[in-house]
Amino acid sequence: MASVCFYFQVHQPFRLRRFSVFDRSSDYFDDERNRQICRKVAEKCYLPANAVIEELATRYAGRFRVAYSLTGCVIDQFRLYAPEVLESFQRLAQTGAVEFLSETYYHSLSLLYSREEFAEQVALHRRTMQELFGQTPRVFRNTELIYSNDLARIAAEMGYNVVLCEGADNLLGYRSPTYLYTAPDGIPVRLLLKNYRLADDIAFRFGNKNWSEWPLTADKFARWVNQINGHGYVVNLFMDYETFGEHQWAETGIFEFLRHMPSELFELPGNDFKSPSECAATYPASGEYDVPHLISWADTERDLSAWLGNAMQSNALHELYKLEPAVKACGDPTILRDWRRLQSSDHFYYMCTKFLADGTVHQYFNPYDSPYDSYINFMNVLDHLRSRLPKQDAEPAPRAKASRARSKTATPTAKAGRKPRSQKPKAS
Amino acid sequence: MKVFMLGWEFPPFISGGLGTACYGLTKGLDHLGTEIIFVLPRGPEKLQLETSPTTSQAASQRRLGTFRYTRFRTVDAVIRPYVSPGVEDEPEPVAVGARRAKVRAKGPAERVRIIAASSSEGPGGHYGGDLFYEVERYAGLACEIAASEGDFDLVHAHDWMTYPAGIAVADMTGKPLVVHVHSTEFDRSGVHVNQRIYDIERAGMTRAQRVICVSHFTRSIVLQHYGVDPRKVDVVYNAVEENGTPESRTLPPITHDEKIVLFLGRITMQKGPEYFLAAAKRVLEVMGNVRFIMAGSGDMTRRMIELAHQTGIGHKVLFTGFLRGDDVRRVFRMADLYVMPSVSEPFGIAPLEALANDVPVLISKQSGVSEILSHALKVDFWDVDEMANKIIAVLRHPPLQATLRDHGSIEVRRLSWVDSARSCLKVYETAVSPA
Incomplete structure (x- = not known):
């Protein structure tokens, strides 16, 4: 058997408006821009892609499976700007073909900075999934597939026994992401590893006419999947949902590909679709996947350098999480919500200065002209948020000298926060 | 040929x-x-x-x-x-x-x-x-x-x-x-x-x-x-010639309590000195321990000295006259930020020299050099508030200054x-x- 395991990440951050040091308003988010982007992506991606998935779920009743992780941020935006998208996800939930996964509500890096905040966001997200889709998630995926053995342990403690992560070459060695693995040291967690070669064929290379395999047809892809048959169990196709119609435009034929891939796959005997939970329940683990340092699914490095690669990023994150006690003590739900929206990993991704290799991808999604503008804007917002906190609870405002000292040591507080700089899997 | x-x-x-x-x-x-x-x-x-x-x-x-x-x-x-x-x-x-x-x-x-x-x-x-x-x-x-x-x-x-x-x-x-x-x-x-x-x-x-x-x-x-x-x-x-001359590193360190923002160029209409002063005024509304140095000479010097006094920031602005050689390197070594607010700058080699001397730069978008520098702050010359916003950010947040300096000095060394x-x-x- 070879089972295709589709998992799509659905996320939109609350982008900040231009916020100068002279601004006095506590209105931080660019409502108009967020509405426009949400509407645009809804029209180009979410609605048409959901229509295809619904069609497949109906046509292959019981045989087609897909998993989603919707962040709280995107759900909040659907409620504000595109309620029909949320309804279409609820219809998908009712088909029984869809599994919803757990993650942090705000698509945050809280794992690295505050276990308490991390646990609260995961709980908040889980409740939202229950309320909206009538499902209690059993599978965990962390923001940007950031993962280490520590995360497996934490997820196990929170009651999850399946976690998704990146199938990094340097960790797998000769082994294949088509098998299931367990976390080491007896941590009771099954791992599903992203098959980045096949997933990236769809997510990144599908519309690239210079790619030797272009055009990627549904039957060709089904044959590639079929080659796994006998050499593994699963083909974990984890990707951003925005692949469909937004990163790969409709004109590339991406929707037709999605529509026809299942029938092509079913024509070859011995293949099917499974949700992450079904994969873990069906197939045995073939060994341990030991991840002592943090990995992610980002860029060619598969590390945290997209969010923690320079001094600005670590400084911004450090200053943000330093406010946690004061924010939670003040009891103002608006301040808490604003502080949490600032935690979305996107804000730190915009500050990335890795221009040369992966920079082009970063620029494409970056609402700022430069990472420096993004840092300045974020810090101005953060300074203002700090000014709203009661004085006795607030940290002293960072004046230049104080933060100069801090910047040297601004590393994540969590043990898991060591940067795996030395690891460098080859580019996909 | x-x-x-x-x-x-x-x-x-x-x-x-x-x-x-x-x-x-x-x-x-x-x-x-x-x-x-x-x-x-x-x-x-x-x-x-x-x-x-x-x-x-x-x-x-x-x-x-x-x-x-x-x-x-x-x-x-x-x-x-x-x-x-x-x-x-x-x-x-x-x-x-x-x-x-x-x-x-x-x-x-x-x-x-x-x-x-x-x-x-x-x-x-x-x-x-x-x-x-x-x-x-x-x-x-x-x-x-x-x-x-x-x-x-x-x-x-x-x-x-x-x-x-x-x-x-x-x-x-x-x-x-x-x-x-x-x-x-x-x-x-x-x-x-x-x-x-x-x-x-x-x-x-x-x-x-x-x-x-x-x-x-x-x-x-x-x-x-x-x-x-x-x-x-x-x-x-x-x-830029002479990227980071080694002798500049052997000059004795300059100690000063104040942050220093530098304008270095001819004080003429083309270089936008009045926008520098207007931004300085805005910066000083928010922070105190900053000094603004205008190094250079030109037909607008007297007017700029008068403007600084009229707007009440005269004590915070220092006019050095034209600098050369080691004096240029010394003033670069003192500076926390170099600002080039040019109204119309065909290229602008001075920001490259600043970067080569490990000084981060804020340059006007109305300049040729802004087309080739990624690791620089950029602003429309007329947008005085944004200029001040960025100056304040550099002075307040050392990680910003450090990142600009580290990447900028590498970027400028690639130019030949x-x-x-x-x-x-x-x-x-x-x-x-x-x-």
Whole structure:
């Protein structure tokens, strides 16, 4: 058997408006821009892609499976700007073909900075999934597939026994992401590893006419999947949902590909679709996947350098999480919500200065002209948020000298926060 | 490739970016084995002393040590660009020689100061105050040199004052002409364009087989205001010589409690000094321990000193006058941020020098250099609030300063005059054998 395991990440951050040091308003988010982007992506991606998935779920009743992780941020935006998208996800939930996964509500890096905040966001997200889709998630995926053995342990403690992560070459060695693995040291967690070669064929290379395999047809892809048959169990196709119609435009034929891939796959005997939970329940683990340092699914490095690669990023994150006690003590739900929206990993991704290799991808999604503008804007917002906190609870405002000292040591507080700089899997 | 090149100034005796750029580009071309005859108005005394004594012509010739394939020939005139009309309240930034006399040009030539050597040597030692007459005279002398030089492949003229000479030599020899636009009358004078200078610029660009602009910013001005065929206009960026000179690191450390924001350049309309002061005022509304240094001289200096006092920030702004050499490196070492608020800057080598000295930069978007720098803060020159916002951010957040400095100094080290020269050679090839 070879089972295709589709998992799509659905996320939109609350982008900040231009916020100068002279601004006095506590209105931080660019409502108009967020509405426009949400509407645009809804029209180009979410609605048409959901229509295809619904069609497949109906046509292959019981045989087609897909998993989603919707962040709280995107759900909040659907409620504000595109309620029909949320309804279409609820219809998908009712088909029984869809599994919803757990993650942090705000698509945050809280794992690295505050276990308490991390646990609260995961709980908040889980409740939202229950309320909206009538499902209690059993599978965990962390923001940007950031993962280490520590995360497996934490997820196990929170009651999850399946976690998704990146199938990094340097960790797998000769082994294949088509098998299931367990976390080491007896941590009771099954791992599903992203098959980045096949997933990236769809997510990144599908519309690239210079790619030797272009055009990627549904039957060709089904044959590639079929080659796994006998050499593994699963083909974990984890990707951003925005692949469909937004990163790969409709004109590339991406929707037709999605529509026809299942029938092509079913024509070859011995293949099917499974949700992450079904994969873990069906197939045995073939060994341990030991991840002592943090990995992610980002860029060619598969590390945290997209969010923690320079001094600005670590400084911004450090200053943000330093406010946690004061924010939670003040009891103002608006301040808490604003502080949490600032935690979305996107804000730190915009500050990335890795221009040369992966920079082009970063620029494409970056609402700022430069990472420096993004840092300045974020810090101005953060300074203002700090000014709203009661004085006795607030940290002293960072004046230049104080933060100069801090910047040297601004590393994540969590043990898991060591940067795996030395690891460098080859580019996909 | 043998090039007949026409320029106006050369380091170390320069008043602006033109001399620096000519030097760097020539050195790059020389490195690539390009033969160059560089014709220069008579330079400083030092240059004259090294001049071959056998020369009885108006021009003399010599070869500098660092150049292998370049010969310099000087004609007897020193005329410098960039001097604007109006009050001259500062001593001259550039000492061109111990003995000199200033001759104020009249009429349309007011913006350019003519300096004639007080001791005239050979014919042409005495000349009148009309710049345009000098420009024409230079053209005549350049033709004499060209005639004596024998064969070369093309003529390359830097900025408007050499265009008439470039046209004359090209007409006389039938060789292709390349004109190099380091700045335009629109950059220097804004809306108060001098028609005669504009006409010369336009004639040069029209006559030339190829036009080299120092940025896309300048290219768009050339296309828009001079009506030049876009197919013959190329961009060749400048670079920076001496990246992070080691001796600058051995200077004793300077200790100071205040943050220092630096303006370094000519204090003229083109450089936007009043926007720097307006931003300074906004910064000082938010933070106190900052000092603003304006290093440079120019026709707006007195007005800027008055403006600083009128707006109540006089005690926070320091005017140093023109700095050179080690003083420049010292002021860079003191600075937390270099600001270039130029209204219209064709390129802007100074920010590259700041970065090479490990100083982060905030530059106006109305500059050519902003096209090649990623690790710099950028702002519209007129957006004083945003300029202040960014200055405050750099002063408040050391990680921002550190990231800009670390990446910026790497970025600037990637720029090389040899690469610029390589692009320039491609332009030459197109000029010599058009497709």
